[in-house]
Amino acid sequence: MKARNLSLGAEARSVASARIFGRVGESPAFAAAHTVALFSALPDEPDTGGVAERWRAAGKRLVLPRVEGDAMRFCDCDPAALRRGAFGIAEPEPGARTCPPGEIDLVVVPGVAFTAGGVRLGRGKGYYDRYLSQTEFRGATVGVCYAHQLVGELPSEPHDVAVDCVVAE
Structure with missing residues:
Protein backbone atom coordinates (compact mmCIF):
# COMPACT_ATOMS: atom_id res chain seq x y z
CA MET A 1 0.00 0.00 0.00
CA LYS A 2 2.77 2.42 0.87
CA ALA A 3 4.38 2.03 -2.56
CA ARG A 4 1.02 2.40 -4.27
CA ASN A 5 0.23 5.52 -2.24
CA LEU A 6 3.61 7.04 -3.06
CA SER A 7 3.08 6.31 -6.75
CA LEU A 8 0.15 8.72 -6.83
CA GLY A 9 1.13 11.91 -8.59
CA ALA A 10 1.15 15.16 -6.63
CA GLU A 11 -2.01 16.40 -8.36
CA ALA A 12 -3.91 13.12 -7.83
CA ARG A 13 -2.88 13.06 -4.17
CA SER A 14 -3.93 16.68 -3.70
CA VAL A 15 -7.32 16.18 -5.37
CA ALA A 16 -8.06 12.96 -3.46
CA SER A 17 -6.96 14.49 -0.15
CA ALA A 18 -9.14 17.56 -0.68
CA ARG A 19 -12.13 15.32 -1.39
CA ILE A 20 -11.43 13.09 1.62
CA PHE A 21 -11.18 15.94 4.10
CA GLY A 22 -14.03 17.80 2.41
CA ARG A 23 -16.29 14.79 3.00
CA VAL A 24 -15.12 14.51 6.62
CA GLY A 25 -15.88 18.22 7.05
CA GLU A 26 -19.41 17.70 5.71
CA SER A 27 -20.15 14.76 8.02
CA PRO A 28 -22.65 14.91 10.90
CA ALA A 29 -19.88 13.79 13.30
CA PHE A 30 -17.74 16.77 12.28
CA ALA A 31 -20.68 19.19 12.50
CA ALA A 32 -21.42 18.01 16.06
CA ALA A 33 -17.77 18.09 17.17
CA HIS A 34 -16.23 20.87 19.20
CA THR A 35 -12.80 19.21 19.45
CA VAL A 36 -11.36 17.34 16.47
CA ALA A 37 -8.19 15.23 16.60
CA LEU A 38 -6.28 15.22 13.31
CA PHE A 39 -2.95 13.64 12.35
CA SER A 40 0.10 15.08 10.61
CA ALA A 41 0.36 13.18 7.35
CA LEU A 42 3.32 11.10 6.32
CA PRO A 43 4.22 11.22 2.60
CA ASP A 44 2.11 8.11 1.87
CA GLU A 45 -1.03 9.32 3.68
CA PRO A 46 -3.80 11.69 2.58
CA ASP A 47 -2.34 15.18 2.82
CA THR A 48 -3.49 17.10 5.90
CA GLY A 49 -1.76 20.31 4.79
CA GLY A 50 -4.17 23.22 5.10
CA VAL A 51 -6.91 21.14 6.73
CA ALA A 52 -6.00 22.26 10.24
CA GLU A 53 -6.31 25.95 9.39
CA ARG A 54 -9.61 25.47 7.53
CA CYS A 75 -2.32 18.23 22.27
CA ASP A 76 -3.45 21.72 21.42
CA CYS A 77 -1.09 23.29 18.99
CA ASP A 78 -0.28 26.11 16.68
CA PRO A 79 0.18 24.51 13.23
CA ALA A 80 3.02 26.98 12.64
CA ALA A 81 4.86 25.72 15.74
CA LEU A 82 5.10 22.00 15.01
CA ARG A 83 8.38 20.12 15.33
CA ARG A 84 9.62 16.77 14.06
CA GLY A 85 8.94 14.17 16.70
CA ALA A 86 8.74 10.40 16.85
CA PHE A 87 9.15 8.71 13.48
CA GLY A 88 9.87 12.09 11.85
CA ILE A 89 6.22 13.14 12.09
CA ALA A 90 5.33 16.79 12.73
CA GLU A 91 3.83 17.09 16.20
CA PRO A 92 3.09 19.69 18.89
CA GLU A 93 6.00 20.93 20.97
CA PRO A 94 6.61 19.27 24.36
CA GLY A 95 5.08 22.21 26.23
CA ALA A 96 1.78 22.04 24.37
CA ARG A 97 -1.34 21.50 26.51
CA THR A 98 -2.52 17.88 26.52
CA CYS A 99 -6.17 17.38 25.62
CA PRO A 100 -7.88 14.78 27.81
CA PRO A 101 -9.46 11.92 25.80
CA GLY A 102 -12.91 12.80 27.14
CA GLU A 103 -12.75 16.23 25.48
CA ILE A 104 -12.24 14.86 21.96
CA ASP A 105 -15.44 14.54 19.95
CA LEU A 106 -13.99 13.21 16.70
CA VAL A 107 -10.71 11.49 15.83
CA VAL A 108 -9.60 11.37 12.19
CA VAL A 109 -7.58 8.16 11.93
CA TYR A 127 -0.80 3.83 19.16
CA TYR A 128 -4.32 4.47 17.84
CA ASP A 129 -5.69 1.16 19.19
CA ARG A 130 -4.40 1.99 22.68
CA TYR A 131 -5.67 5.56 22.50
CA LEU A 132 -9.13 4.74 21.19
CA SER A 133 -9.62 1.94 23.72
CA GLN A 134 -9.26 4.29 26.70
CA THR A 135 -12.45 4.36 28.75
CA GLU A 136 -12.37 8.19 28.85
CA PHE A 137 -12.58 8.43 25.06
CA ARG A 138 -16.18 8.46 23.86
CA GLY A 139 -15.88 10.37 20.59
CA ALA A 140 -16.58 9.31 17.03
CA THR A 141 -13.86 7.96 14.75
CA VAL A 142 -13.44 8.24 11.01
CA GLY A 143 -10.75 6.47 9.03
CA PRO A 155 -7.06 -9.67 9.83
CA SER A 156 -8.22 -8.37 13.20
CA GLU A 157 -6.99 -9.07 16.73
CA PRO A 158 -9.03 -8.61 19.93
CA HIS A 159 -7.06 -5.43 20.78
CA ASP A 160 -7.75 -3.80 17.39
CA VAL A 161 -10.23 -0.92 17.51
CA ALA A 162 -12.40 -0.43 14.43
CA VAL A 163 -13.37 3.06 13.29
CA ASP A 164 -17.01 4.14 13.07
CA CYS A 165 -16.81 4.96 9.36
CA VAL A 166 -14.28 5.25 6.55
CA VAL A 167 -13.91 8.04 4.00
CA ALA A 168 -12.01 6.83 0.94
CA GLU A 169 -11.39 8.76 -2.27
Missing part, protein backbone atom coordinates in the same frame (compact mmCIF):
# COMPACT_ATOMS: atom_id res chain seq x y z
CA TRP A 55 -11.11 23.51 10.40
CA ARG A 56 -9.85 25.99 12.99
CA ALA A 57 -11.38 28.80 10.92
CA ALA A 58 -14.65 26.82 11.05
CA GLY A 59 -14.52 27.13 14.85
CA LYS A 60 -13.16 23.70 15.74
CA ARG A 61 -10.62 23.13 18.47
CA LEU A 62 -7.94 21.11 16.73
CA VAL A 63 -5.56 18.75 18.49
CA LEU A 64 -2.68 16.77 17.00
CA PRO A 65 -0.90 13.67 18.31
CA ARG A 66 2.44 13.65 20.09
CA VAL A 67 4.19 10.36 20.77
CA GLU A 68 6.03 9.92 24.07
CA GLY A 69 7.52 6.45 24.36
CA ASP A 70 4.68 3.94 24.00
CA ALA A 71 1.96 6.54 24.54
CA MET A 72 0.23 8.88 22.13
CA ARG A 73 -1.45 12.00 23.44
CA PHE A 74 -3.37 14.66 21.57
CA PRO A 110 -4.95 7.27 9.31
CA GLY A 111 -4.26 3.69 8.27
CA VAL A 112 -2.47 1.44 5.84
CA ALA A 113 -5.77 -0.19 4.82
CA PHE A 114 -9.41 -0.29 5.93
CA THR A 115 -12.52 -2.36 5.29
CA ALA A 116 -15.89 -0.73 4.65
CA GLY A 117 -16.92 -1.99 8.10
CA GLY A 118 -14.14 0.02 9.79
CA VAL A 119 -11.51 -2.67 10.44
CA ARG A 120 -8.17 -0.89 10.25
CA LEU A 121 -4.64 -1.99 9.52
CA GLY A 122 -2.24 0.48 11.11
CA ARG A 123 1.52 0.71 11.02
CA GLY A 124 1.99 -1.93 13.70
CA LYS A 125 2.83 0.06 16.82
CA GLY A 126 -0.71 0.13 18.25
CA VAL A 144 -9.36 8.25 5.97
CA CYS A 145 -7.59 6.68 3.00
CA TYR A 146 -7.20 6.58 -0.76
CA ALA A 147 -9.74 4.42 -2.62
CA HIS A 148 -7.27 1.57 -3.27
CA GLN A 149 -6.67 1.26 0.49
CA LEU A 150 -10.25 0.15 1.01
CA VAL A 151 -10.15 -3.65 0.89
CA GLY A 152 -12.63 -6.51 1.31
CA GLU A 153 -11.21 -7.95 4.53
CA LEU A 154 -8.32 -7.59 6.94
